[in-house]
Amino acid sequence: MPSIKLFELGPTRSARCRWTLQEAGLEYESIGNAPDIIGSEELRKVHPLGKLPAAIIDGRPLFESAAIATAIADLVPEQDLVAKPGTWSRALHDQWVCFALTEMEPWVWSTELNSMDFSIPKSQQVPAIIEQNAMMFRRSAAALDAVLGKTNYLIEGRFTVTDIIVGYTINFGHEQGLVSEFSNLSAYLERLLQREHCTLVRFG
Numbered sequence: 432m433p434s435i436k437l438f439e440l441g442p443t444r445s446a447r448c449r450w451t452l453q454e455a456g457l458e459y460e461s462i463g464n465a466p467d468i469i470g471s472e473e474l475r476k477v478h479p480l481g482k483l484p485a486a487i488i489d490g491r492p493l494f495e496s497a498a499i500a501t502a503i504a505d506l507v508p509e510q511d512l513v514a515k516p517g518t519w520s521r522a523l524h525d526q527w528v529c530f531a532l533t534e535m536e537p538w539v540w541s542t543e544l545n546s547m548d549f550s551i552p553k554s555q556q557v558p559a560i561i562e563q564n565a566m567m568f569r570r571s572a573a574a575l576d577a578v579l580g581k582t583n584y585l586i587e588g589r590f591t592v593t594d595i596i597v598g599y600t601i602n603f604g605h606e607q608g609l610v611s612e613f614s615n616l617s618a619y620l621e622r623l624l625q626r627e628h629c630t631l632v633r634f635g
């Protein structure tokens with residue numbers, strides 16, 4: 432069994448890693464799980480920005496939730512949780528992960544940063560950006576909605592870690608009221624929420 436330590440906290444992006452660990456059937460040591468872990472000296476030794484999640488896998492530090500979740504899935508090839516390295520399906524995994532993390536998540540993350548008082552102080556927030564964030568998220572959501580009209584899951588028509596990573600982003604958008612208008616995205620999210628090990632918070 433690999434040795435896995437996960438710096439985590441409830442519904443933060445560490446939920447992607449916890450969900451993957453549970454699907455993989457791997458034991459792990461949870462570190463933190465309290466708000467004061469963010470920015471702590473201990474966490475900064477693994478993540479240069481002191482953000483969650485971060486992991487130590489067999490003594491090797493790794494940060495970025497998608498990288499951690501994918502690395503965990505690769506630890507258990509017999510579970511078929513991720514497209515095999517070097518295959519076209521793996522290139523499509525990379526495609527959808529990059530799409531979620533660059534074309535979708537920044538907009539909802541920016542809205543959160545500019546509306547909640549936990550990372551950027553109110554005095555430095557730019558609430559005017561929120562409307563534009565919603566517009567940009569919806570543009571990408573519409574593209575993904577069209578794809579999910581033709582398949583239940585993103586890779587090879589079966590559930591993989593790709594859906595864990597992308598599903599978290601879609602749920603982030605749903606939290607901000609940006610997903611209900613997309614029927615395929617909503618049905619996809621519901622499929623994910625119904626999985627036994629799903630760690631996504633159900634919003635509305």
Ligand SMILES: N[C@@H](CCC(=O)N[C@@H](CS)C(=O)NCC(=O)O)C(=O)O
Pocket residue numbers: 443444445469481482483484494495496497550
């Ligand atoms: N791209 C990073 C984002 C990490 C991130 O922003 N994590 C949040 C919690 S979900 C955090 O630690 N925020 C603290 C802060 O912004 O200072 C990932 O997916 O791991």
